[in-house]
Amino acid sequence: MPTGQKLPDNAIVIEAAGKTLLPGLSDVHGHPFVANWGRHFASFLEGAGDGVQFVLPYDLQMFLQVACGITRLEILAGCADALWLREAIRAGTLIGPRLSVGSPLIDGNPPVHAQSMSYMVGDREGGVRAGNEIADRGFDFAKPYTRLPADGFDGLMDACAQRGLRVMGHVPVAVGVEGAIRRGQLGIAHAAELFLKCEEPERSDRKRRDRIIRLMADTGVWLQATVCVIRRMEWIDTGGPYAPPDMDYLNPVLAAFWAEAGPVVSARRAQAMSMFTNSYASTCEWTNAARAAGVRILTGTDFMNPYVVEGFSLHEELDRLVRDCGFDPHDALFGSTRLGADYHDEAAIEGTVSVGARSDLLLLNSDPLSDIRATRDIDAVIVGRHLLRADGIAEGLRRVREAYTRMPVVEPE
Ligand SMILES: [Zn+2]
Numbered sequence: 001m002p003t004g005q006k007l008p009d010n011a012i013v014i015e016a017a018g019k020t021l022l023p024g025l026s027d028v029h030g031h032p033f034v035a036n037w038g039r040h041f042a043s044f045l046e047g048a049g050d051g052v053q054f055v056l057p058y059d060l061q062m063f064l065q066v067a068c069g070i071t072r073l074e075i076l077a078g079c080a081d082a083l084w085l086r087e088a089i090r091a092g093t094l095i096g097p098r099l100s101v102g103s104p105l106i107d108g109n110p111p112v113h114a115q116s117m118s119y120m121v122g123d124r125e126g127g128v129r130a131g132n133e134i135a136d137r138g139f140d141f142a143k144p145y146t147r148l149p150a151d152g153f154d155g156l157m158d159a160c161a162q163r164g165l166r167v168m169g170h171v172p173v174a175v176g177v178e179g180a181i182r183r184g185q186l187g188i189a190h191a192a193e194l195f196l197k198c199e200e201p202e203r204s205d206r207k208r209r210d211r212i213i214r215l216m217a218d219t220g221v222w223l224q225a226t227v228c229v230i231r232r233m234e235w236i237d238t239g240g241p242y243a244p245p246d247m248d249y250l251n252p253v254l255a256a257f258w259a260e261a262g263p264v265v266s267a268r269r270a271q272a273m274s275m276f277t278n279s280y281a282s283t284c285e286w287t288n289a290a291r292a293a294g295v296r297i298l299t300g301t302d303f304m305n306p307y308v309v310e311g312f313s314l315h316e317e318l319d320r321l322v323r324d325c326g327f328d329p330h331d332a333l334f335g336s337t338r339l340g341a342d343y344h345d346e347a348a349i350e351g352t353v354s355v356g357a358r359s360d361l362l363l364l365n366s367d368p369l370s371d372i373r374a375t376r377d378i379d380a381v382i383v384g385r386h387l388l389r390a391d392g393i394a395e396g397l398r399r400v401r402e403a404y405t406r407m408p409v410v411e412p413e
Contacts (some may be wrong), residue, residue, distance in 0.1 A: 003060055012387060019379055020367050022333065023351050024071025024097070024360035026340030027314045029189060029224050029300025032061055032073075033251055034081035037304065040114050041253050044263045048410045054253035058085060060400050061310070062096025064249065067393045068311035069375060071360035071383045072340055072350070073097040074300070076143050076169065076189060077105050077117055083138055095386050098360070100141065100344065102168065103134035106156055108147030118145070120154035130278040131159025143169035144185070146197075150174040153242040157183055168222070173197055176214055187222030187343075190302070191287045192230050192279055209286065217293045222343055224289075224300035227325060228317045230276070230283045232306045235263050246312035248401055256410040258306040265306075280324075287324040315376045321371045335373040359384065 007013070031037065035055055042051025056064075062085065063197025065073055075082045078101035086101050088094035106127070119130040127148070134142055142160050144153060144167060153175045160167050161184070163341035168187040171180045177194055188194065194212055195203050216223065219247045227405050235242045236258075238283060247255070256262055291297055299321070301313040318336065321327040327335075359380040368374040381388045388396075 010378075014363065014380060016363055016379075020364045020369075020374070021353055022362050022364070022368070023341075023353055024336040024362050024381065024383060025069045025314055025318075025333075025336045025375070026072035026074075026299065027065070027070050027097075027301050027303070028074040028298045028340060029226055029302045030310065031077060031263050031302070031304035032058075032075060032082065032085070032310070033254070033304055033387065034058070034079060034085070036051065036079050036116055036271075037082065038253070040116065041257050041279040045256055045410050047408070047409075048253055048256075051253065054251060054407055054410075056251060056400065056403055058088075059094060060396070060403060062089065062094055063396045064311040064400055065097045065395055066095065066381055066383050066386075066388060067378075068314060069362040069378055069381055070311060070314055071097045071362075071381070072344070074100045074102065076102045078102050078139055079104065079117065092384075095383065097383065101139055102141050102143040103130070103139040105143055105145040106130050106134075106152075106169075107145035108149055108152070108172075110147075112146050114241050121148055121156070122156035123149065124151040125150035126156075127155025128159045129155075131156045131163060131165065135159070135163035135165055139165070141166035141168050141186075143167075143189075144172055144175075144180075145170050146173055148172040148174070150179075153180070153183070156183075171197075175190075177256070178215060181212075181215055181219055181221050185221070187224065187298075188216075189224050190226045190230070190283075191223060191290065192226070192283045194286055195282055196275060197300055198277060204282070209289065211286050213286075213290050213293045213295060216290060216295045220296065223287075223290055223295050225283070225287045225297050225325065226300050226302045226317070227283050227287060227320045227344065228279070228313050229302040229305045229308050230281045231320070232308055233276040234278070234280045236268055236306055237273055239269065244307035244309070245316060247307070249309050249397075249404075250307065251313055252404055252407050253410055254304065254319075284320075284324045287321070291325065291327060291331065296339055296343075297331075297335050298339055299332070312376075315373070318372050318375055329369045332372060333368060335374075 038051035038055045043050035086099040089096040109120040303310040321332040338351040363380040364378040366374040
């Protein structure tokens with residue numbers, strides 16, 4: 001935009017004719033592979049040691065995000081290292097997307113995942129304690145999880161309201177979708193949360209679906225669609241040949257963990273688990289209906305889940321929203337930019353290209369409104385005061401691949 005002002009002598013001029021400038025993208029659901037996840041995954045694999053050697057250096061992890069045009073990342077299920085990353089980026093000692101960091105999973109007893117990543121809450125008092133503790137530790141929001149009991153959820157909601165913390169996560173089974181929304185949960189971490197834990201005929205009850213979507217639209221509750229990860233989970237449960245994209249950027253310990261012969265997939269198949277059967281089509285159907293009803297839908301990937309590759313999977317998520325969920329490219333991009341900012345109460349300074357807004361920008365070689373896959377075709381990313389051009393992105397990606405190649409080879413047990 002010509003301002004009539006003289007450029008400073010040392011200004012960097014980017015020739016952008018024919019290109020598309022848009023705000024940086026947001027992934028509102030990610031799990032960076034920090035040290036305690038490394039330990040967790042390694043414990044299931046032969047020869048993986050303490051897992052720390054599989055942690056990609058944090059600067060490269062954050063680089064990968066920015067290299068994919070992501071300038072805002074929300075970490076669901078945080079830990080001390082995630083808080084450290086947030087502060088290092090804020091202080092400018094590390095270049096990366098702006099981070100907001102959720103609490104460890106606030107779950108019941110026993111928890112679904114590792115105890116090292118969970119609060120185990122048994123009653124109302126436990127929920128209050130968890131809410132206060134995560135506020136004291138500096139987490140940005142609380143993440144309730146599947147087995148949290150109803151009185152524990154109430155205690156958590158009360159403590160979070162008092163301490164000014166958002167509550168965003170799964171729907172505890174004991175609370176139910178409508179209960180969680182009515183009780184003030186700000187958002188739901190997966191469209192599949194809305195039906196996955198129901199048995200038939202409730203699972204495909206259209207009246208229930210329409211009622212929930214109406215409630216979501218009326219209350220303004222946020223929805224993270226996360227369609228990409230559900231596609232992967234369906235594959236785990238149902239099998240079939242499958243070649244996910246961007247595998248060069250998948251951490252090798254995760255590749256071993258999620259391999260067909262690995263600890264999860266083989267166990268699920270041996271037990272003929274079927275929770276995710278047909279879940280992708282239903283996720284798309286619910287997401288499409290929610291979009292049509294005016295529910296505010298954010299773009300999240302849930303990376304670190306099976307074959308959901310950090311950074312790159314956001315492009316796939318956008319593509320799937322357009323291809324399979326009835327979004328036009330503008331809706332999908334709006335969800336990833338303006339709505340992402342709105343969700344963080346920062347719409348006044350983020351999520352738009354305008355004077356006074358934050359300089360987190362993405363310059364694409366072609367127009368994503370005519371083909372959403374253009375979000376992969378990046379000429380430049382600006383995050384804060386830092387500029388990344390295509391050649392620097394290519395060089396950094398080469399270093400990521402090299403770091404993965406140098407890691408020891410681990411086979412599933
Ligand atoms: Zn997740």
